[in-house]
Amino acid sequence: MAAGPYVDPRPPAFMVDRIRERFPDGVLEAATFRGELTVVVPKESVAAIALFLRDDPESAFGMLTDLTGVHFLERDYDFEVVYHLYSLEKNHRLRLKVRLREKETVPSVTAVWPGANWQEREAFDLVGIRFAGHPDLRRIIMPEDYAQHPLRKDFDVEGGPTELDAPGDPASPGFRDMERI
Amino acid sequence: MDPVLERVIVEAAVKIALVFFVVLTTVAYMTWVERRVSAWIQDRRGPNRVGPFGLLQPLADGIKFLFKEEITPPHVYRPVYLLAPILILVPALLTISVVPFGPALRLFGRDVPLRVADVDNGVLIILAFASMGVYGIALAGWSSNNKYSLMGGLRSSAQLISYELAMGLAIVGILMSAGSLRLSDVVARQAEHGWNVLWQLPGFVVFLTAAFAETNRLPFDLPEAETELVAGYHTEYSGMRFSMFYMAEYANMVTASCLAATLYLGGYHVPGLQRLGLPQNAAAIVQLLAFGIKVAFFLFVYVWVRWTIPRFRYDQLMNLGWKVLLPVALVHIVWVAFIVLMGWA
Amino acid sequence: MDSASAPPPPMPSEVPRGEDALHGERMVINMGPSHPSTHGVLRLVLTLDGEVVKAVQPHVGYLHRGMEKIAENMTYHQFIPYTDRLDYLAPLSNNVAYVLAVEKLMGITVPPRAQVIRVICCEIARISAHLLWLGTGALDLGAATVFFHTFRERETLYNIIESLTGTRLTTTYTRVGGLMNDLPAGWTGQVRSFVEAFPKALDELDALLTGNRIWMKRTQGIGRIGAAQAIGLGLTGPNLRGCGVAYDVRKTEPYSGYEAYEFEVPIGSEGDAYDRYLVRLAEMRQSSRILDQALRMLPEGPINIDDPKVILPKKDRVLTKMEELIEQFMIVTEGFKPPAGEIYHAIEAPKGELGFYLRSEGGKSPYRLKIRSPSFISLQAIETMAVGGLLSDLIAVVASLDPVMGEVDR
Numbered sequence: 001m002a003a004g005p006y007v008d009p010r011p012p013a014f015m016v017d018r019i020r021e022r023f024p025d026g027v028l029e030a031a032t033f034r035g036e037l038t039v040v041v042p043k044e045s046v047a048a049i050a051l052f053l054r055d056d057p058e059s060a061f062g063m064l065t066d067l068t069g070v071h072f073l074e075r076d077y078d079f080e081v082v083y084h085l086y087s088l089e090k091n092h093r094l095r096l097k098v099r100l101r102e103k104e105t106v107p108s109v110t111a112v113w114p115g116a117n118w119q120e121r122e123a124f125d126l127v128g129i130r131f132a133g134h135p136d137l138r139r140i141i142m143p144e145d146y147a148q149h150p151l152r153k154d155f156d157v158e159g160g161p162t163e164l165d166a167p168g169d170p171a172s173p174g175f176r177d178m179e180r181i
Numbered sequence: 182m183d184p185v186l187e188r189v190i191v192e193a194a195v196k197i198a199l200v201f202f203v204v205l206t207t208v209a210y211m212t213w214v215e216r217r218v219s220a221w222i223q224d225r226r227g228p229n230r231v232g233p234f235g236l237l238q239p240l241a242d243g244i245k246f247l248f249k250e251e252i253t254p255p256h257v258y259r260p261v262y263l264l265a266p267i268l269i270l271v272p273a274l275l276t277i278s279v280v281p282f283g284p285a286l287r288l289f290g291r292d293v294p295l296r297v298a299d300v301d302n303g304v305l306i307i308l309a310f311a312s313m314g315v316y317g318i319a320l321a322g323w324s325s326n327n328k329y330s331l332m333g334g335l336r337s338s339a340q341l342i343s344y345e346l347a348m349g350l351a352i353v354g355i356l357m358s359a360g361s362l363r364l365s366d367v368v369a370r371q372a373e374h375g376w377n378v379l380w381q382l383p384g385f386v387v388f389l390t391a392a393f394a395e396t397n398r399l400p401f402d403l404p405e406a407e408t409e410l411v412a413g414y415h416t417e418y419s420g421m422r423f424s425m426f427y428m429a430e431y432a433n434m435v436t437a438s439c440l441a442a443t444l445y446l447g448g449y450h451v452p453g454l455q456r457l458g459l460p461q462n463a464a465a466i467v468q469l470l471a472f473g474i475k476v477a478f479f480l481f482v483y484v485w486v487r488w489t490i491p492r493f494r495y496d497q498l499m500n501l502g503w504k505v506l507l508p509v510a511l512v513h514i515v516w517v518a519f520i521v522l523m524g525w526a
Numbered sequence: 527m528d529s530a531s532a533p534p535p536p537m538p539s540e541v542p543r544g545e546d547a548l549h550g551e552r553m554v555i556n557m558g559p560s561h562p563s564t565h566g567v568l569r570l571v572l573t574l575d576g577e578v579v580k581a582v583q584p585h586v587g588y589l590h591r592g593m594e595k596i597a598e599n600m601t602y603h604q605f606i607p608y609t610d611r612l613d614y615l616a617p618l619s620n621n622v623a624y625v626l627a628v629e630k631l632m633g634i635t636v637p638p639r640a641q642v643i644r645v646i647c648c649e650i651a652r653i654s655a656h657l658l659w660l661g662t663g664a665l666d667l668g669a670a671t672v673f674f675h676t677f678r679e680r681e682t683l684y685n686i687i688e689s690l691t692g693t694r695l696t697t698t699y700t701r702v703g704g705l706m707n708d709l710p711a712g713w714t715g716q717v718r719s720f721v722e723a724f725p726k727a728l729d730e731l732d733a734l735l736t737g738n739r740i741w742m743k744r745t746q747g748i749g750r751i752g753a754a755q756a757i758g759l760g761l762t763g764p765n766l767r768g769c770g771v772a773y774d775v776r777k778t779e780p781y782s783g784y785e786a787y788e789f790e791v792p793i794g795s796e797g798d799a800y801d802r803y804l805v806r807l808a809e810m811r812q813s814s815r816i817l818d819q820a821l822r823m824l825p826e827g828p829i830n831i832d833d834p835k836v837i838l839p840k841k842d843r844v845l846t847k848m849e850e851l852i853e854q855f856m857i858v859t860e861g862f863k864p865p866a867g868e869i870y871h872a873i874e875a876p877k878g879e880l881g882f883y884l885r886s887e888g889g890k891s892p893y894r895l896k897i898r899s900p901s902f903i904s905l906q907a908i909e910t911m912a913v914g915g916l917l918s919d920l921i922a923v924v925a926s927l928d929p930v931m932g933e934v935d936r
Contacts, residue, residue: 033869034630034633034867036870038868062757063758063760065760065872065881066870066881066898068894070885070893082868082883082896084870084898091778091779095870113760114755114758114759115903115906117906118903118905118906126594140587141587141590142590143587150592151894157599219670219671222671223673223675224674328553328555329555399668403918409917409918409921411561411562488671489669489671490668490669490738491664491667491669491740491744492667492669492740492744493740493743493744494743494744494919495577495916495917495918496577497744
């Protein structure tokens with residue numbers, strides 16, 4: 001209750017060794033920030049590592065809390081797929097990360113956690129990450145005929161020309177039209 | 182024209198007009214009662230702005246409905262779509278014609294019985310008209326050309342068929358004891374031997390349950406189950422036609438309440454009234470009022486139940502109709518037959 | 527009459543058209559996005575065989591406002607009002623969830639008084655959200671009266687919220703490093719009288735439904751899901767606890783000092799709609815218990831941390847002192863800059879685990895903000911729960927899952 005300094009929770013640091021034991025090349029990078037362990041794994045083996053983490057009694061990550069994608073500009077990878085895992089038995093969390101380039105795909109983890117279905121669809125829809133082996137990779141939030149991925153960093157937040165804006169007189173003049181006038 | 186015939190026609194016309202007026206007013210005020218009672222049950226105030234206690238609310242509603250634009254969607258099958266509300270409302274109002282409201286009044290030197298028609302197959306007429314109503318619902322659902330409406334219509338057909346059987350069988354018990362299909366005979370018999378509800382309780386319960394289902398009231402309001410089928414068979418209706426569905430629902434409630442009162446609560450019979458030795462007209466008016474109170478009681482039960490319990494599921498409703506009410510009604514018939522045979526009643 | 531435990535006989539998977547009059551045609555029906563019982567703008571495309579649901583395809587996104595994108599272009603503080611619009615039935619709880627995530631990123635702990643007030647806010651939000659769920663859930667199954675009775679209680683709560691935050695819905699009450707303002711005079715008295723009156727009102731609602739035969743028939747065995755399946759789908763909150771899994775972030779990873787409160791985590795056993803109903807009902811009682819304890823232990827003291835880089839200075843000082851004027855200007859225009867890094871922080875919102883994944887590159891706005899909304903995840907379970915049941919069961923399933931489209935679509 002006391003308002004002491006911020007205390008970090010203890011991360012399951014042993015997980016890094018555990019993954020290394022099973023997958024010798026399985027850990028590309030591991031970092032701890034604010035008591036949260038982040039492990040970057042190669043994208044080819046993410047599904048296998050996920051399965052291992054789920055079934056291994058020491059980790060027992062039965063729940064995929066969250067899955068999301070992050071887009072980057074000017075790095076040697078374009079996307080990060082971020083998996084937040086949680087273990088109900090052990091009460092610990094782990095963040096898995098996968099890095100990939102624009103045209104690459106990442107194996108789907110829907111077979112490991114069925115709940116990944118919609119989350120992967122969302123990551124595909126909003127960020128544009130392609131998941132190989134996903135049963136139904138369609139857009140989920142945006143309209144199905146939408147052309148862009150709005151959570152990308154190069155997305156034009158001011159609208160920009162899209163198919164939705166037919167050229168010609170708009171129904172009501174917006175601020176961009178005011179500029180033109 | 183023969184003056185006697187002329188008098189009979191005039192008398193009938195006046196009575197029809199009066200009954201029509203009374204029923205329609207009751208229907209209109211039932212909406213007010215429904216809203217006030219539901220408000221009371223739900224800890225609200227209900228309509229209280231139009232007139233004292235909101236008593237003019239039905240009038241305001243009526244005016245609103247009359248002036249509302251009627252939207253006929255382009256995808257409906259027009260002839261049937263326009264006909265359906267009428268097909269629902271008319272049988273609902275016709276049924277009331279055979280219900281005896283009271284004994285005869287002495288007016289202008291002759292006895293005027295307080296009913297529109299005293300036909301000798303009154304119960305059959307009621308059952309016949311009650312099943313007519315389903316045509317309107319099914320046709321409204323079908324002609325709307327809307328999937329939700331269609332499902333409402335289908336549900337309604339299935340529901341009415343299932344519950345009509347139970348209702349008819351429950352009434353058979355009454356007929357056996359009264360030995361007549363004429364409703365005034367049923368009342369007379371109860372005046373002599375005690376109200377039917379006292380010894381035909383299972384039949385009464387079956388009848389009442391079936392009456393709820395026949396009028397599509399909660400917990401049996403599946404044909405229009407708002408949260409499932411949007412508004413069921415009347416989804417595509419608006420304006421006055423929409424209100425006709427509601428009028429039919431309330432008219433059906435009034436009819437069913439009149440029937441329940443007549444068949445089971447002794448109709449207009451008031452125990453011990455003869456001993457007071459009132460003049461004929463005064464006694465008739467007291468009995469008329471007694472009938473009104475009995476009907477009002479049932480109407481209140483209708484409203485009360487609607488705002489108290491949740492809705493059945495479709496298959497549960499069917500199960501209740503076929504697997505519970507029907508066997509109960511059958512056993513009930515045997516029981517009544519036995520009693521009548523032994524001459525105990 | 528237990529029709530859910532005995533599902534209808536299996537239909538032949540392929541029936542040639544026109545050959546079998548009974549099973550030949552299936553009806554595809556579009557439920558929503560505008561439908562009385564889809565709780566907002568959820569759209570379900572149903573394939574029906576008569577009344578039996580053969581397939582459900584949920585479509586979401588009708589309420590998408592691009593909140594995660596919006597967050598990338600504003601300061602951390604500016605995003606707080608957007609969190610009101612997530613689960614709009616429990617805005618206070620969302621506010622707390624978001625600022626806790628930002629505070630974790632910054633490494634801030636707020637003073638004890640602020641923590642207790644945040645707990646009170648969360649529990650008020652929980653009760654009010656569960657009350658609305660109870661009312662609409664009962665309304666969906668035809669019990670309209672329960673709805674109005676819950677709204678009577680909710681009215682009290684909204685008045686309490688209004689006198690605390692100035693608004694009823696869009697509260698925006700929390701701040702990074704503290705709260706918008708301290709409790710107004712007499713406010714604890716209002717909460718206290720609610721806490722005293724509420725259990726009785728809840729008993730009334732309980733009596734209306736829990737033992738009601740129709741209610742039991744409509745919910746028992748409906749929308750059943752096993753614990754393993756629920757965990758695999760990522761269900762949290764009452765939906766998961768209804769299956770008998772006692773997962774509650776308030777217990778497993780306490781935040782805002784939840785470890786100091788005594789309360790139980792109610793769980794169900796069957797994982798059906800009835801159990802989820804019972805769990806939520808019991809949770810309201812526990813919340814009221816927590817409120818009672820929080821009111822007792824509410825300490826005196828500051829409500830904000832003492833950091834001029836995060837907390838706005840007092841207005842009278844801004845108008846008279848140069849220093850504070852600059853601080854105010856900097857916070858309002860530039861915001862604050864948390865260190866580069868990424869965190870995930872979750873709280874137990876009324877609907878389940880509400881988490882924020884925040885990634886900072888050291889700038890004034892989040893590089894990426896992901897909202898882990900419990901409703902989005904739990905909506906996936908509709909297919910498991912509703913297929914094979916009747917149309918009416920689907921309504922019960924949607925009601926018992928308690929999705930809020932504001933947080934599904936974000």
